[in-house]
Structures are given as C-alpha cells and as structure tokens.
Amino acid sequence: MxxxxxxxxxxxxxxxxxxxxxxxxxxxxxxxxxxxxxxxxxxxxxxxxxxxxxxxxxxxxxxxxxxxxxxxxxxxxxxxxxxxxxxxxxxxxxxxxxxxxxxxxxxxQLDEAGRGFSFMRDGPLDMRMDTGRGITAAEWLADVSENELIRVLRDYGEERYARRIAQAIVARRSNQPLSTTAELAGLIAAAAPTREKGKHPATRSFQAIRIHINHxxxxxxxxxxxxxxxxxxxxxxxxxxxxxxxxxxxxxxxxxxxxxxxxxxxxxxxxxxxxxxxxxxxxxxxxxxxxxxxxxxxxxxxxxxxxxxxx
Structure with a gap:
C-alpha cells in the first residue's frame, strides 16, 4: 500500500x-x-x-x-x-x-506507476510532471545521441557508469525501443558493474533523465x-x-x-x-x-x- x-x-x-x-x-x-x-x-x-x-x-x-x-x-x-x-x-x-x-x-508521482517516475514500479516510460507538454522519457531515449545521454547521466545523476549505461541503452534501442520503466531499470542494473549500498543501480539514471525531461x-x-x-x-x-x-x-x-x-x-x-x-x-x-x-x-x-x- x-x-x-x-x-x-x-x-x-x-x-x-x-x-x-x-x-x-x-x-x-x-x-x-x-x-x-x-x-x-x-x-x-x-x-x-x-x-x-x-x-x-x-x-x-x-x-x-x-x-x-x-x-x-x-x-x-x-x-x-x-x-x-x-x-x-x-x-x-x-x-x-x-x-x-x-x-x-x-x-x-512516485507511487503511481503510470507516471513513469519510479524504477520500482513498472509503467510507461513517461516522467513528465506536466503530462500535457513536452516529450516523454521514452521518446527522448529513442533519439538522443550517445554523447548527450552520457552528459545527462553524468551531470544530472552524478552517475559514475554513465558511459556504460548510455552504450547499453543505444545498443538496445537499435533492436527494440525502451517503453517501460522496468525495461530501463533492468537494462541499467545489467550495465552497472557494481552497486551503491542501499541504492538501486537505476536511482541516479532515473533522477538524471527526469531532471532533463522536466528542465x-x-x-x-x-x-x-x-x-x-x-x-x-x-x-x-x-x-x-x-x-x-x-x-x-x-x-x-x-x-x-x-x-x-x-x-x-x-x-x-x-x-x-x-x-x-x-x-x-x-x-x-x-x-x-x-x-x-x-x-x-x-x-x-x-x-x-x-x-x-x-x-
């Protein structure tokens, strides 16, 4: 609950x-x-x-x-x-x-899976605070360049494995676009070689993408x-x-x-x-x-x- x-x-x-x-x-x-x-x-x-x-x-x-x-x-x-x-x-x-x-x-916003903010709840990869404006996280991830994705993950998420995660996302989308939070969280977890104690490996990346999507x-x-x-x-x-x-x-x-x-x-x-x-x-x-x-x-x-x- x-x-x-x-x-x-x-x-x-x-x-x-x-x-x-x-x-x-x-x-x-x-x-x-x-x-x-x-x-x-x-x-x-x-x-x-x-x-x-x-x-x-x-x-x-x-x-x-x-x-x-x-x-x-x-x-x-x-x-x-x-x-x-x-x-x-x-x-x-x-x-x-x-x-x-x-x-x-x-x-x-975190608790409603349909908003796409939480890596703990599977839902559409949206992340917009204003659902009537802007592009979704899924739409952005489908087109963003690898270098820009690295920058966002590093600057906004302070993610030490930004390059590994960005490469994994770019490789995955060439075969099938990411559309749900569970897909993205699982991909990040597989790409990150180590975990911070007490933190899900997708924590920093989800924060970074959300910050970017919502400016x-x-x-x-x-x-x-x-x-x-x-x-x-x-x-x-x-x-x-x-x-x-x-x-x-x-x-x-x-x-x-x-x-x-x-x-x-x-x-x-x-x-x-x-x-x-x-x-x-x-x-x-x-x-x-x-x-x-x-x-x-x-x-x-x-x-x-x-x-x-x-x-």
Missing amino acids: DAPHRPVMLREAVAGLAPERGGYFVDGTFGRGGHTTALLARLGDQDRLLALDKDPDALASSEALALRADPRLELVHGSFAQLAAFIAERGRLGQVAGVLMDLGVSSP ELEELEAGLRQALEILRPGGRMAVISFHSLEDRIVKRFMRDESRNGGSTPMPWPAPDERAPRLARIGKAILPSAEETAENPRARSAVLRIAERLSA
Missing part, C-alpha cells in the same frame, strides 16, 4: 515564511496541498495565497478540490519558472510576502531569480531541495545575492557596486531524526530561507 503524501519540514518551512506578518504568499509547488493547507491555517482573512503546480493531477486531486472553497486561495496550473508573469497579471510585483518552493518529485534545474534558476523580483522588502523565500544539484544552485543563489554585486550581471550599476538584495535567515535546515524515521523520503531534504532587503 502506498504511503500517504507527507510534506517535508512542514513546520519549519511555513514558520520560515513568517506568515503572521500577513500579505500575499505563493506556494510554487502545490503537490497535495500540505504546505498550502498549513499556510492558510496561519493567514488572516485579508491575506491571499497563490498556489501553482505544473502537474494537472495535483490540481485535480481531492486535496485541491477541498481547498478550492477557501476564498483566500487561488490554484493555477503552471510552473514557478513563470512566477513573474503570474504575479504581474495580478498586479503584485514587488508586493509578495513569501514564496515557498518544494522541489523534486512528489510521493503521489528542473533551468526552471529552478528561473524561479529563484523571479522570486527575488516579486518579493516585497522583508518578504521571504523558502526553498526545499532534495539532492545536491538543486541545493548547490539554491545555496549559491542566496549566497551571491547576499553579497555586494549580486548574482545577475547588469549593465548599470556595475556588478560590484550593487548592494545585496537578500539576507540569509539562519543556516541550512535539515529534517529531524523523528521526521526521517517517519518519512524516509525526507532524509535528503535541505531547507534554505532568505529575506528580501530594501531596494
């Missing part, structure tokens, strides 16, 4: 946004509404919350249907990489009190830049990441924007003359031992919080 979806570091993430100060908030990844529900519980009658998700299944879930009656909440199909456009449409640029981004794949790192970088632009002075961003590639981007962005010059070169003023635009709030927060015991999927999570400084 599938475990129920549990939002990671719920209390810490919501508290980090300081919702008691009120205002207009954004949950950039609705998922199954855990963080959204907790935020609404701490917002006043005049406060508002925009919740986004690029997965249409999330917005059609029973949790979403139950929350739609709350007049303070607006649910929208879209990615946090479109934050600035969504906020501009609502006349809220520079007025947002808090942005939450909970990255990666959700428990329902996750590019969307994260865009979302961070836009979150900074839409926040009001004193507004906060809280970002939960689940692997080192994501956390490295978040950490670097918050570090650079808390220094003179910032992270985005501009023609004027010169980069080394611009004042810091963010202040980091505390250190990186990790889930408690109690949370990881109850929810093993939380074990790799890292929460970082930063506050927008005055323009």
Whole structure:
C-alpha cells in the first residue's frame, strides 16, 4: 500500500515564511496541498495565497478540490519558472510576502506507476510532471545521441557508469525501443558493474533523465531569480531541495545575492557596486531524526530561507 503524501519540514518551512506578518504568499509547488493547507491555517482573512503546480493531477486531486472553497486561495496550473508573469497579471510585483518552493518529485508521482517516475514500479516510460507538454522519457531515449545521454547521466545523476549505461541503452534501442520503466531499470542494473549500498543501480539514471525531461534545474534558476523580483522588502523565500544539484544552485543563489554585486550581471550599476538584495535567515535546515524515521523520503531534504532587503 502506498504511503500517504507527507510534506517535508512542514513546520519549519511555513514558520520560515513568517506568515503572521500577513500579505500575499505563493506556494510554487502545490503537490497535495500540505504546505498550502498549513499556510492558510496561519493567514488572516485579508491575506491571499497563490498556489501553482505544473502537474494537472495535483490540481485535480481531492486535496485541491477541498481547498478550492477557501476564498483566500487561488490554484493555477503552471510552473514557478513563470512566477513573474503570474504575479504581474495580478498586479503584485514587488508586493509578495513569501514564496515557498518544494522541489523534486512528489510521493503521489512516485507511487503511481503510470507516471513513469519510479524504477520500482513498472509503467510507461513517461516522467513528465506536466503530462500535457513536452516529450516523454521514452521518446527522448529513442533519439538522443550517445554523447548527450552520457552528459545527462553524468551531470544530472552524478552517475559514475554513465558511459556504460548510455552504450547499453543505444545498443538496445537499435533492436527494440525502451517503453517501460522496468525495461530501463533492468537494462541499467545489467550495465552497472557494481552497486551503491542501499541504492538501486537505476536511482541516479532515473533522477538524471527526469531532471532533463522536466528542465528542473533551468526552471529552478528561473524561479529563484523571479522570486527575488516579486518579493516585497522583508518578504521571504523558502526553498526545499532534495539532492545536491538543486541545493548547490539554491545555496549559491542566496549566497551571491547576499553579497555586494549580486548574482545577475547588469549593465548599470556595475556588478560590484550593487548592494545585496537578500539576507540569509539562519543556516541550512535539515529534517529531524523523528521526521526521517517517519518519512524516509525526507532524509535528503535541505531547507534554505532568505529575506528580501530594501531596494
């Protein structure tokens, strides 16, 4: 039986946004509404919350249907990489009190075999978070060059056997295309000469392919830049990441924007003359031992919080 979806570091993430100060908030990844529900519980009658998700299944879930009656909440199909456009449409640029981004794949996405995210469940090789857009993992694997596949597996999965796995995939597809998660997982397991303790040999490759198919790192970088632009002075961003590639981007962005010059070169003023635009709030927060015991999927999570400084 599938475990129920549990939002990671719920209390810490919501508290980090300081919702008691009120205002207009954004949950950039609705998922199954855990963080959204907790935020609404701490917002006043005049406060508002925009919740986004690029997965249409999330917005059609029973949790979403139950929350739609709350007049303070607006649910929208879209990615946090479109934050600035969504906020501009609502006349809220520079007025947002808090942005939450909970990255990666959700428990329902992993648990539903038909979505193709899990190497533990046999299903069509899809992996798209937004099933109405883009190409599937099967379609990409059918045409990608061997060198590009090696790059994706190495850069996004940190897979030490990227070349072996890519060669095995290219050799297999010349006879029969890969169409299911079980086929891909079995092929990877056969190609990898050794296994990491406690990890399925397909773990890193599935992560890499999913990240590439969904443009996750590019969307994260865009979302961070836009979150900074839409926040009001004193507004906060809280970002939960689940692997080192994501956390490295978040950490670097918050570090650079808390220094003179910032992270985005501009023609004027010169980069080394611009004042810091963010202040980091505390250190990186990790889930408690109690949370990881109850929810093993939380074990790799890292929460970082930063506050927008005055323009």
